[in-house]
Amino acid sequence: MARFQEEYDKWLKIQILEEKNPRRRELLEKGLGHGTVEFLRLVWFPVVGNFDDLYPEWEVLDFNNGYRYLDLAYKRGGAKGCIEIQGYGPHARDLDVRRFKDLCWRHSLLSLDSWTILPIAYLSIKEETKQCQQLVLAFIGKFISMETQSQLSWLEVEVVRYARRLIRPITPLEIANHLKIGIRHARRILHHLADLEIFVIASGNKRARSYQLKAAPHF
Numbered sequence: 001m002a003r004f005q006e007e008y009d010k011w012l013k014i015q016i017l018e019e020k021n022p023r024r025r026e027l028l029e030k031g032l033g034h035g036t037v038e039f040l041r042l043v044w045f046p047v048v049g050n051f052d053d054l055y056p057e058w059e060v061l062d063f064n065n066g067y068r069y070l071d072l073a074y075k076r077g078g079a080k081g082c083i084e085i086q087g088y089g090p091h092a093r094d095l096d097v098r099r100f101k102d103l104c105w106r107h108s109l110l111s112l113d114s115w116t117i118l119p120i121a122y123l124s125i126k127e128e129t130k131q132c133q134q135l136v137l138a139f140i141g142k143f144i145s146m147e148t149q150s151q152l153s154w155l156e157v158e159v160v161r162y163a164r165r166l167i168r169p170i171t172p173l174e175i176a177n178h179l180k181i182g183i184r185h186a187r188r189i190l191h192h193l194a195d196l197e198i199f200v201i202a203s204g205n206k207r208a209r210s211y212q213l214k215a216a217p218h219f
Helices: 002-018 022-030 034-048 097-112 122-127 129-151 154-166 172-179 183-195
Strands: 054-061 067-074 081-086 116-121 199-203 210-213
Touching: 002 022, 002 034, 002 054, 022 054, 022 067, 034 067, 034 081, 034 122, 034 129, 067 129, 081 122, 081 129, 097 116, 116 122, 116 129, 122 129, 129 154, 129 210, 154 172, 154 183, 154 210, 172 183, 183 199, 183 210
Parallel strands: 081 116
Antiparallel strands: 054 067, 067 081, 199 210
């Protein structure tokens, strides 16, 4: 908890100091919402270990030239990832028709602008923390796999996509069945992806039994 608070305070301070847009800077100076902070504390930081490429209260334009602010934008290598924390306090309890329609418009416009949206329910942060962490790994893995696809074979790309869809560790046997290849070939593919630091071994000592997408501090 102490390390999280130290890194969080440092990250937010840098965001404020480097922001030249007075609208966003004012929002940052007020502090982030409780739901966003809890997401960062319980979900993001434990599996990623830093806040690199993550921007809170990121400003975007809507179709009416108005301003909207994303809870968190993930911008690694030009990525357009959006994390929205849903359902804390009156935001969920008092959701009326007008606000529901606005939320749908918000997500629709972001999708049309090529944003990948990851909505996270506040209650899930508290009650399904591990599952939320797996979602974050898959979310980051989506953009990491985009960056690395040029150096991978089509079989390796499909393994990355398969793992991202499942958001849990995968075994050589699963990959063999999915790709219709021999299990030795499947093991070689997973071993190579681990060498490239796209996957890590999830279980097994002398011989790996399962692998999962990696979320390391340099993400």
